[in-house]
Amino acid sequence: MNFKNFPMVSKVVFGRGSFNQLEEILLLKRLNVNAPFIFLVDEVFQGNEKLTSRIPLAYEDEIIFISAAEEPKTSQVDALVEHIILKFKDRPSGIIGIGGGTLLDLAKAVSIMLTNEGETSAYQGWDLVKSPAIYHVGIPTISGTGAEVSRTTVLTGPEKKLGINSDYTPFDQVLLDPELIQDVPTQQWFYTGMDCYIHCIESLTGTYLNAFSQSYGEKALELCKEIFLSDTIDKKEAEDKLMMASWHGGMSIAYSQVGVAHAMSYGLSYLLGTKHGLGNCIVFDHLEEFYPEGVALFKAMKAKHNIELPQGLCKDLSDKEFNTMIDVALGMVPLWENALGNNWNKTITREKLRSMYELM
Structure with missing residues (x-):
């Protein structure tokens, strides 16, 4: 091997x-x-x-x-x-x-x-x-x-x-x-921080998981919980730790992969120009089926920081536009394999993806 x-x-x-x-x-x-x-x-x-x-x-x-x-x-x-x-x-x-x-x-x-x-x-x-x-x-x-x-x-x-x-x-x-x-606006701070958090959830629950990825992912997840849920962490400490969470979160997917949220957010970004961190948040908010514990914690973080995500991004899209997003998302094969295994395409059909995008 x-x-x-x-x-x-x-x-x-x-x-x-x-x-x-x-x-x-x-x-x-x-x-x-x-x-x-x-x-x-x-x-x-x-x-x-x-x-x-x-x-x-x-x-x-x-x-x-x-x-x-x-x-x-x-x-x-x-x-x-x-x-x-x-x-x-x-x-x-x-x-x-x-x-x-x-x-x-x-x-x-x-x-x-x-x-x-x-x-x-x-x-x-x-x-x-x-x-x-x-x-x-x-x-x-x-x-x-x-x-x-x-x-x-x-x-x-x-x-x-x-x-x-x-x-x-x-x-x-x-x-x-x-x-x-230190001067990053709160919403942007949240969206990019959640990109890191979602890296961790997708890496730690994926089929590609190994001890290398797990060691970095678990540390990044621990830091994210502290940064986004603690009432006692001060601003400077949070800034220091978010830099380290980002580093560890990036390392956690070096020998692994991300998953459903990233695959689908690529579709949103390609068609609508949705920024990566925001797109991940919009998608992840609807992924209880795949990441129940991770999404529950995400919603708690969202509530704590008074973040309201945009709604209805896909409500007026044409069939052609939906198909463009679906094509982009389905092209991310390693991400789907990590999330759901080799037979991922039995679960993730075009119809399934369309119904998921329609929620957004």
Whole structure:
């Protein structure tokens, strides 16, 4: 039997104020004065001197501000790569993503596509990347998605929403500074935190479960319960622990998989543009049949933080639109296998998925 030989993030810094070490970290990685570092930064920080003034720019380095209002697209990656190739004489020294899952996924994808020919959509799938990515760094400013630690970069392409899953995707360096997540709005904090929680539930109840995944998943789940249900945890402690929950939650699916909520939320995201964390919450809220204990706890967390999820997203969809969502969801075969085993398609028919989407 062949066991998967997964790569992990090779270097990580954790601690309040550790963002200030970025200059020191990058100094050793600059190839030459004509090889810039490209900083892909969530546009919510545009004009925010508290963060942008601390980005260590030198020589030809560039900050590109990017909206995270929509899920990252393959066409967006192609445009960024073209901009970089046309503007700079030398290949960049590195790509640094600063933001939530969208910015981290874009940074991973751009670093891959600078060394691999063709369009990004051609690499959506498992182990299709041929050449190593350039040096890339992830700095999360929202915690929960696990994008900082995963070997995938989830992108919406012209035909599907699917990750570039490869050994070259993980970051070379991650910088975890809990101070960077202190101003996240409550709803966004909840949705991304629940992405982490749902990672844990789907990993820990899946058929792919093993001791490796279980050890990370159980720790992440314990942290999520403390963060989202405790009355005694203070804000700083919650920020520190959410960063660790996100890391452990991402690791829990490295040697395992997610499940029903993620498969169905890909359909919502592809058709309606629903953000990943919110989409997971909308779907998971209706999955008592598959995760009874996990959904009950989710509803308790939702009530504690006064979160009201959008209703009726699918009420006016046409048959064609339902079929598009169903096609995307059914394409996530490893997720269904993890959730329900090899005979998952006896349970998950097109009619079953349609009836489930109609609840949303």
